[in-house]
Amino acid sequence: MTTQPNLDCDTVPELFHRHVGVWQGEYIKTDTRGHFLRSFSGTFSIQIDGIVYRQVNRYQYADGSKLQLNFEGMFEGGILKLASSSYSDFSAIAWDAGQEMICFRATKTQDDAVITFIETISLLAPDHRVRSTHALKDGQFDGVSFIEERRISQTADI
Numbered sequence: 679m680t681t682q683p684n685l686d687c688d689t690v691p692e693l694f695h696r697h698v699g700v701w702q703g704e705y706i707k708t709d710t711r712g713h714f715l716r717s718f719s720g721t722f723s724i725q726i727d728g729i730v731y732r733q734v735n736r737y738q739y740a741d742g743s744k745l746q747l748n749f750e751g752m753f754e755g756g757i758l759k760l761a762s763s764s765y766s767d768f769s770a771i772a773w774d775a776g777q778e779m780i781c782f783r784a785t786k787t788q789d790d791a792v793i794t795f796i797e798t799i800s801l802l803a804p805d806h807r808v809r810s811t812h813a814l815k816d817g818q819f820d821g822v823s824f825i826e827e828r829r830i831s832q833t834a835d836i
Contacts, residue, residue: 702721
């Protein structure tokens with residue numbers, strides 16, 4: 679049974695509530711010169727219960743392989759502080775930047791390198807959003823990813 683999450687409008691910025699549900703799109707990754715590297719499909723489930731935020735990312739690749747990443751966090755002072763059970767050292771923050779845009783900054787270690795993601799998430803319409811991400815590897819620009827997503831469900835069972 680699907681239940682409507684408890685949306686705490688006094689603590690959580692209102693814009694985050696408008697991202698609750700299940701989103702789907704195709705990720706496109708480029709190199710530092712903007713040349714295509716690869717693409718893959720993704721489904722992103724987002725749930726907010728009070729001040730607790732949960733997100734599950736599911737990716738499917740052209741070779742048929744799949745990957746699931748799990749994230750959980752809490753809102754403090756209007757800022758989402760996020761961790762991941764999928765990466766032991768993952769740390770992120772996200773905030774309402776105004777103009778229907780969420781800004782997101784995350785770090786993790788991968789293959790002995792510190793990876794930093796700086797992302798904007800723009801809500802274009804109630805069920806349509808666009809994300810673009812700059813990736814840094816040990817402080818050096820490492821490419822851009824972008825994805826156009828459509829909401830396929832207003833609620834997410836996580």
